[in-house]
Amino acid sequence: MRQHALAAATALSMTFGYATAQSATPLTPELENTVEALIETSLNDTVGLQFVEDLTTEVGPRLAGSEQEQRARDWSVRELADLGFQNIRVETFTIPFWSRIEDDVAITAPVPQEVVATALGGSAPTVEGGVEADVIRFENLRELAAADAATVAGKIVFIDEGMTRTMTGAGYGMAVRKRSQCAIVASEKGALACLIRSVGTQPHRMPHTGIMAREGAEGALAAAALSGPDAAQLPRLLDRGPVKASVNIQTDTRPNAPSGNVIAEIPGTDLADEIVLISCHLDSWDLSPGALDDAAGCGIVVGAAKQIMALGQSPRRTIRVVLYGAEEVGLFGADAYARRHSENLTNHVLAAESEFGAGPIWQFQTNFGDAALHYARAIQTMLMPIGVVPGNNEARGGPDVGVLRRSGVPVVTPAQNGLDYFDYHHTPDDTFDKIEPEEFNQNVAV
């Protein structure tokens, strides 16, 4: 494999002028051999994907704060013990709990038609039996914000903004604003409910849930996302005249529900106090078993840690695997971790999260201090043979490790190709069959 690494590095260097293996590397030849062996065996890993299959089959959906999330924690603790991890524990915390009981949306006039829709996480309930009103369409959140309240009051707002498909997921941040804010803005203008075109890129009749801005468990108004084809039907109807819709959302909320972070370690040796944290989140939305979001991430980090364990030599630093709880509903697990470990975050020498599906990693970004940049280059060089191009030093590190990065912990982002990630993310279609084993194992290797 060394041959390939050098060839790829040289080619890349010639093309883009990156620093490559020709530069001085801080890695000893022995360490390089170990890394290459790890990559080789990880490409044929079986533990990681099995973890995903087992979690999505034996537990299924894992809504934050639910019994199923509790079951996922219990299951993970057993599984991680079976795999030989040490210092396994659950660090618990509580969250405001929200779940859907009922979320029916329908077009009632000019002709009755069913609509495939899903309540957004944190949706307020409607009155019992639902509301029915004229639909008013806006191109985007900005247009709604600019609208005269008199034209909106008493109506059901519909924001029809789409999302751009990108490899990096850059379209999500923009598209998610309407999900986050629609209920707030619509409520201020006296609307009865808010409907949005699903955040996501899938052309199928799959609605996309996800959290909205809220206080406690509940947002400002009842809100739901229509599937793409249903969102496309609405303007066709509106072109022909007034359209009435009904929205009936009933929810179950509680101020305090249990959640927790599951933690397991491979203890280090001479530098055992220094922590290399690799992570994912264990909770999922309720519509699917959350295979890509984020059982895959958990399988990838567990598989990778197990590969290191299988080397038969202990790492110098402690490798800590964290399966965060309650990510989807507001990064509660990440916050709880940062609070609980605030005294020793400086001991965290590296943090990473796998939280963008299981597509192949195409770029490896770092966020290191200047003194460690030669390590960034060394890592990037060693990853080139498996299709990973070097990235910049502005890695954000994934949602759950953002709080660590902001506290000064060095992070890396193994950037997955997410071109089709938002075809599945937060929809009923996020199922185990969507994972490509070969791509998954490239993630384990990285």
Add this chain to the structure above:
Amino acid sequence: MRQHALAAATALSMTFGYATAQSATPLTPELENTVEALIETSLNDTVGLQFVEDLTTEVGPRLAGSEQEQRARDWSVRELADLGFQNIRVETFTIPFWSRIEDDVAITAPVPQEVVATALGGSAPTVEGGVEADVIRFENLRELAAADAATVAGKIVFIDEGMTRTMTGAGYGMAVRKRSQCAIVASEKGALACLIRSVGTQPHRMPHTGIMAREGAEGALAAAALSGPDAAQLPRLLDRGPVKASVNIQTDTRPNAPSGNVIAEIPGTDLADEIVLISCHLDSWDLSPGALDDAAGCGIVVGAAKQIMALGQSPRRTIRVVLYGAEEVGLFGADAYARRHSENLTNHVLAAESEFGAGPIWQFQTNFGDAALHYARAIQTMLMPIGVVPGNNEARGGPDVGVLRRSGVPVVTPAQNGLDYFDYHHTPDDTFDKIEPEEFNQNVAV
């Protein structure tokens, strides 16, 4: 366009030895010019696709025997009159009516998981509140038929047979047997309900409904189809131990509900008694607006007929457009037509149906008497420039014209590329956005 036709025909002749434009053609140069002009304008047709958009938007789903199907007939009569068709009428008949009220399937043990499923058309209801029992899996219908009744009695049967993706749709006939027969065979062995892997090729969490064998409105047992990903989850669970499922299906049935065929004509001149019948079916399943199945077929034949009307010269023979009712639930419209017109079927000189979506037509088959084979070759030659290869003389003509073919009426099959047809067919995902306008218009032209 003549140049292209000749070049394509010559190339094809050299390759496959087909008779081509070099052979004597029964078409006069004037007629060839007319055909070429028709093809040209049809490739830019706007009427056909607008018909599909309007029908799927303004009417929506059109379950056979329902109020919505009635609304579709009323709507079509108005629309066809607006387009200038003549002799517009509805030939009514009655059918046994079935519709779903409730169709919930869930895994209840070892862990509760929701299942995306849909009752098959004609499913018997379960007892109020549903049934719950162990699931027993069979690879296919044959394996179920061979099973010892003692192992099946009291259980919920699951047939896990897949479907092969083909351009011609050839996989459907095989796969549909389990949908048709599961309830009968499972019922004979004392099962409580029958579940099948959805007939279809889609990898999404979309269940596929469709009619099952039945007497009157109802089949032998409660029966439902699981989406592909849900069907894949079940064996993973069964590999780990016993699995219990619940099935709750409630239905609305009536022995006689109204349906009808909508008929419109372009009257012929000197041979007005001779009928060229082009057709589709107006009903759809209830899960979607039935854009591909078969609003598209109706738009294609209406668009094509309107193109002929727009020539400004009346055809010698009467062109009859038939929008059949109640196809999905047992070809009731086709049977009613054949019965009502049994006295003058010999006047039908040609029949065709568009009933396989809106993919590009790649082959043109005929079923003509020997004396008319030179017409088949002439038609095929003229269609080659728009990507249609000549087919054999064993056309079946589409489901609704099968009864005419069996009565001796010559038929043609403009064979569409259906490689992705069964990704949408009979699922909630059969929506207007799935139609490619350019491919649709090639259908109008053919």
